[in-house]
Amino acid sequence: MRTWIERQRYIVDFTLSSLARRKGKNVALLLVYALVIFALASVLFFTEALRREARAVLRDVPELLVQRTVAGRHDLLPESWIGSVAGIRGVASARGRLWGYSYDPLSRANYTVMVPERFWGAKGEVVLGPGVARARDVAPGDKLPLRAFDGTYLTLVVREVLPADAELVASDLLLVGEEDFRSLFGVAPGVFTDVAVVVRNAKEVQTVAGKVTRLLPGARPITRAEIARTYDSIFDWRSGLVVLVLTGALLAFAIVAWDKASGLSAEEKREIGILKAIGWETSDVLLMKLWEGAVISLAAFALGALLAYAHVFPGKLALFGPVLRGWSTLTPDFRLVPSLDPYQTATLFFLTVVPYAVATVVPSWRAATIDPDAVMRT
Amino acid sequence: MRSSTRFLLFLVGAGALLAAAGLHASAEQDRRAPEQEGRAALVRRLGLTDLCLFTEARYTRHLSQADRFSPFQEHPASLEHFPSGSIAGPPPRD
Numbered sequence: 001m002r003t004w005i006e007r008q009r010y011i012v013d014f015t016l017s018s019l020a021r022r023k024g025k026n027v028a029l030l031l032v033y034a035l036v037i038f039a040l041a042s043v044l045f046f047t048e049a050l051r052r053e054a055r056a057v058l059r060d061v062p063e064l065l066v067q068r069t070v071a072g073r074h075d076l077l078p079e080s081w082i083g084s085v086a087g088i089r090g091v092a093s094a095r096g097r098l099w100g101y102s103y104d105p106l107s108r109a110n111y112t113v114m115v116p117e118r119f120w121g122a123k124g125e126v127v128l129g130p131g132v133a134r135a136r137d138v139a140p141g142d143k144l145p146l147r148a149f150d151g152t153y154l155t156l157v158v159r160e161v162l163p164a165d166a167e168l169v170a171s172d173l174l175l176v177g178e179e180d181f182r183s184l185f186g187v188a189p190g191v192f193t194d195v196a197v198v199v200r201n202a203k204e205v206q207t208v209a210g211k212v213t214r215l216l217p218g219a220r221p222i223t224r225a226e227i228a229r230t231y232d233s234i235f236d237w238r239s240g241l242v243v244l245v246l247t248g249a250l251l252a253f254a255i256v257a258w259d260k261a262s263g264l265s266a267e268e269k270r271e272i273g274i275l276k277a278i279g280w281e282t283s284d285v286l287l288m289k290l291w292e293g294a295v296i297s298l299a300a301f302a303l304g305a306l307l308a309y310a311h312v313f314p315g316k317l318a319l320f321g322p323v324l325r326g327w328s329t330l331t332p333d334f335r336l337v338p339s340l341d342p343y344q345t346a347t348l349f350f351l352t353v354v355p356y357a358v359a360t361v362v363p364s365w366r367a368a369t370i371d372p373d374a375v376m377r378t
Numbered sequence: 379m380r381s382s383t384r385f386l387l388f389l390v391g392a393g394a395l396l397a398a399a400g401l402h403a404s405a406e407q408d409r410r411a412p413e414q415e416g417r418a419a420l421v422r423r424l425g426l427t428d429l430c431l432f433t434e435a436r437y438t439r440h441l442s443q444a445d446r447f448s449p450f451q452e453h454p455a456s457l458e459h460f461p462s463g464s465i466a467g468p469p470p471r472d
Binding site for chain 1: 380381382383385388389392393395396397399401402403406407410413414416417418421422423424425426427428429430431432433434435436439440441442443445460461462465466
């Protein structure tokens with residue numbers, strides 16, 4: 001065993017000095033390789049943390065929501081719908097919800113205006129999400145004029161700003177009383193945005209959803225399970241962000257692998273020839289090349305993965321921020337709860353380290369099996 | 379010091395840092411559990427349905443409530459023009 005370890009160490013010593021002879025090329029390769037892993041790992045860590053957050057935070061969203069669609073668009077529904085849904089066997093309660101969007105020309109941001117089931121403020125008061133308070137630079141006690149549907153201004157008094165910890169779910173929220181909501185948007189009494197349904201037996205949610213569509217053909221039911229699935233799938237490997245980075249990474253790997261597999265440089269071939277001439281076996285040459293691939297890919301993986309962790313969690317995904325912000329001016333300022341899934345890290349390791357190591361060995365095997373004399377003469 | 383020893387030390391150091399990142403993640407999950415629980419309680423209390431990730435468009439603000447084709451509804455033959463619409467993939471099929 002000791003002899004085996006010593007042999008490996010001598011080969012690693014030789015490999016490192018061989019890599020050092022082509023320092024510029026190998027350092028550049030290492031940096032580009034680490035950058036590819038960094039981009040891929042950043043996206044994987046970020047999407048996994050988001051999925052975990054969604055699972056933890058959205059576990060108690062309404063069991064069933066019923067929307068009304070008219071000509072393919074979400075529309076307000078009449079109060080009679082609430083009674084119809086509440087009358088379905090298995091439904092414990094049904095409540096009409098009022099919520100909508102309001103574009104604020106001053107901060108050029110979209111707000112979500114909502115009437116909570118039990119609004120704790122008085123008429124004329126508003127509870128703000130931390131992002132809105134930041135965008136409008138207001139604090140409790142300040143006045144907040146909002147442009148109503150008819151062009152007039154409705155001035156509300158800020159009662160409270162939700163805590164900064166709530167940023168990830170409530171950054172853009174404006175919580176108001178029912179009367180203020182209706183006068184802001186001109187929504188007539190007796191109509192609602194959607195219906196939140198509580199079902200007695202959780203196993204019957206799907207059945208109740210089916211009954212809703214039979215009873216109210218224009219209805220679109222959304223179950224809690226569907227909401228959970230949306231967040232599970234929206235950031236999986238098929239999602240836009242991951243596919244974008246994955247495609248870039250795969251193309252980069254394809255270029256490296258093609259470059260490696262298409263043959264070694266004359267200098268590398270000569271080196272193999274000399275090694276064989278002085279007594280190295282083909283297996284020794286392959287071992288050396290395997291170590292060469294391992295040194296580069298392990299170093300790149302370590303650098304890329306560690307930098308990605310620092311970038312996503314303490315660094316709040318600073319480099320990808322503009323991509324996520326898009327055109328929005330109200331950007332939720334949140335810190336994701338870190339997560340490092342061993343399965344995901346292992347997948348990333350095998351997807352990035354193994355292909356490179358293999359791509360290094362294959363052409364070397366071709367060169368190492370040729371007669372040393374012939375190799376040195378080329 | 380031999381190059382192989384230096385490389386081994388580098389690998390051990392990097393492995394230790396990765397393990398430290400794992401421990402950091404696990405410790406942070408425990409430390410920030412009450413904060414996460416607070417968010418879950420707010421979701422329960424207000425009846426919220428979505429994470430507030432993208433505020434630029436209606437259909438990306440409430441990803442689970444939007445219609446699948448809303449990006450293309452603004453006018454006939456309209457193409458998706460909000461960056462977040464291309465980042466968040468389509469919701470799952472029923």
